[in-house]
Amino acid sequence: MSHETYLLSRMDREDSHTLKGYQAQGGYKVFEKVLKEGMTPLDVTEEVKASGLRGRGGAGFPTGLKWSFMPDPEKDTRTRYMAVNADESEPGTCKDRVIMREDPHGLVEGCLLAAHAMRLDAVYIYVRGEYRLPYDRVFAAIAEARKAGLVGQNILGSDFSCEIHMHKGAGAYICGEETGLMESLEGKRGHPRPKPPFPAGFGLWGQPTTVNNVETIFNVPFILERGAEWFRGMGNEKSPGNFLCGISGHVEKPGVYELPLGMPARQVLEEYAGGVWKGRQLKAWIPGGSSTGFLKPDAIDTPMDHDSLKAAGSMFGTGAMIMLDDQASVVKSALVLMNFYDHESCGQCSQCREGTQWLSQIFQRLYDGGGRTEDIQLLTDLANGMAPGKTICALSDAAAIPTHSVVRNFKEELELYVQHGGHQGVLAARKLEGVGA
Numbered sequence: 001m002s003h004e005t006y007l008l009s010r011m012d013r014e015d016s017h018t019l020k021g022y023q024a025q026g027g028y029k030v031f032e033k034v035l036k037e038g039m040t041p042l043d044v045t046e047e048v049k050a051s052g053l054r055g056r057g058g059a060g061f062p063t064g065l066k067w068s069f070m071p072d073p074e075k076d077t078r079t080r081y082m083a084v085n086a087d088e089s090e091p092g093t094c095k096d097r098v099i100m101r102e103d104p105h106g107l108v109e110g111c112l113l114a115a116h117a118m119r120l121d122a123v124y125i126y127v128r129g130e131y132r133l134p135y136d137r138v139f140a141a142i143a144e145a146r147k148a149g150l151v152g153q154n155i156l157g158s159d160f161s162c163e164i165h166m167h168k169g170a171g172a173y174i175c176g177e178e179t180g181l182m183e184s185l186e187g188k189r190g191h192p193r194p195k196p197p198f199p200a201g202f203g204l205w206g207q208p209t210t211v212n213n214v215e216t217i218f219n220v221p222f223i224l225e226r227g228a229e230w231f232r233g234m235g236n237e238k239s240p241g242n243f244l245c246g247i248s249g250h251v252e253k254p255g256v257y258e259l260p261l262g263m264p265a266r267q268v269l270e271e272y273a274g275g276v277w278k279g280r281q282l283k284a285w286i287p288g289g290s291s292t293g294f295l296k297p298d299a300i301d302t303p304m305d306h307d308s309l310k311a312a313g314s315m316f317g318t319g320a321m322i323m324l325d326d327q328a329s330v331v332k333s334a335l336v337l338m339n340f341y342d343h344e345s346c347g348q349c350s351q352c353r354e355g356t357q358w359l360s361q362i363f364q365r366l367y368d369g370g371g372r373t374e375d376i377q378l379l380t381d382l383a384n385g386m387a388p389g390k391t392i393c394a395l396s397d398a399a400a401i402p403t404h405s406v407v408r409n410f411k412e413e414l415e416l417y418v419q420h421g422g423h424q425g426v427l428a429a430r431k432l433e434g435v436g437a
């Protein structure tokens, strides 16, 4: 079944990342129109609100509503910022890099429209340090746009001015959390801040700030060009538009696909990713990046949208699907994830600092063969102590959610690991039964 695409539509050209390539496809026209035909900041925010666009960085918060939290510039004359979150470190998630690498001017135009709507003085794009080519492409795009009078002082001869700066992260997942990101941008250790105060009131350097994901901002020029109604024609009522779905793991054709929100996960797996690889069966899948938890194959008909995945006991997150075949070990996968969260916890909150380490130790014990029956309950008790909302940021939740999902959906596998003395024992038992390696 074919569907309308827009997010990836300009990327076929060799020069899609250049100003020439972008303008040849109508780039910057909508920004010029907004500026020259006098669409007010409020009009732009209202159009984004009407579109129903939800943040693509994980929480799915309505973007227009978030923008309207910025204080009235007539009453609050502080400097105003937006930080674009290009840290993209959630395991499984690899969509923002495609935008930055192939269509960086689209992101720049989105930043300019957001800057007009929120009357920003400057935008900071915080890029994951490992993303060298995407960083270079966005950097070059900003330089080209500046030369063309689209960034900086008195843009296109108007009284609108906005700077766009870039910053490279240094490989810490926690710097993708919005307040950790701001601390890092300020040159400090990326320790998340307690909220409130929220960024719109006290953000970068204590000034009003909005934090948005790359894909979120990239949607904005399309919405302004084609209208909120057009956008609502894709996806579904509560989750409109298309999304970039990164699908990885044990599939024939892993990749980043543009799909309407609400497409059933089975269709994504079978029609786009070519099904489970090597003719095997699906054993488990994660719908929206590593923090959203493991689901069983019986949930594979769930539509990929915020409400449906919540009802299925998971989350849409970043829309990054990770698929595991019937020969994969859920215990091993959970162990890999817990090692990640243990390593990435910033250590400020004891529940998270100790909890992530203990979860990783328990999964390791189960994997190695020293697991005890009571460890299964211990995993639940620990995860209950870590989330929800018990810590400064949601990294603790991000470790607790997959843990709960393993106990809820794959308890039998945990019991097998206890019964057979770990991974080697489980493999030996499988061989006896003739079930592959």
Ligand SMILES: Cc1cc2nc3c(=O)[nH]c(=O)nc-3n(C[C@H](O)[C@H](O)[C@H](O)COP(=O)(O)O)c2cc1C
Pocket (backbone or CB within 6 Å): 054, 055, 056, 057, 058, 059, 060, 061, 066, 085, 086, 087, 088, 089, 090, 173, 174, 175, 176, 177, 178, 179, 211, 212, 213, 214, 216, 217, 393, 394, 395, 398
């Ligand atoms: C531990 C942690 C890591 C995060 N990493 C990212 C990230 O890499 N990119 C991102 O856009 N959002 C990330 N988020 C979510 C951000 O805090 C924030 O909600 C998001 O950038 C807001 O943008 P949106 O409203 O456009 O989705 C992370 C959150 C947590 C708790």
Ligand code: SF4
Pocket (backbone or CB within 6 Å): 174, 191, 192, 344, 345, 346, 347, 348, 349, 350, 352, 353, 391, 392, 393, 394, 395, 396
């Ligand atoms: S929850 Fe974890 S990562 Fe977040 S602030 Fe607390 S210790 Fe740091």
